Amino acid sequence: MNWDRIQGQWQQVQGEAKKRWGQLSDDDMMEVEGNRDKLEGKIQERYGYSKDRVKREVDEWINDM
Numbered sequence: 107m108n109w110d111r112i113q114g115q116w117q118q119v120q121g122e123a124k125k126r127w128g129q130l131s132d133d134d135m136m137e138v139e140g141n142r143d144k145l146e147g148k149i150q151e152r153y154g155y156s157k158d159r160v161k162r163e164v165d166e167w168i169n170d171m
Contacts, residue, residue: 107171109142116140119171126167129153 112119120135123145129152138144146160155163 107168109168112168112171113140113142122171123167126163127152 116139120138123138124130124135127149130148134148134152138148142164146157146164149155149160149163150157153160
């Protein structure tokens with residue numbers, strides 16, 4: 107799945123994102139609105155991961171979808 111599809115189906119896939127990154131709140135998901143940069147920023151903020159690690163995890167998540 108590519109990011110354009112995820113962005114277009116954000117309401118459906120945000121639950122999968124919350125399963126993967128459980129520290130993200132419903133408010134975080136609403137703020138992200140399907141924007142990859144915002145998602146990566148929220149993951150970084152909540153988990154304290156490096157940008158490279160977050161990018162890699164999001165890429166893995168997309169590939170798993």
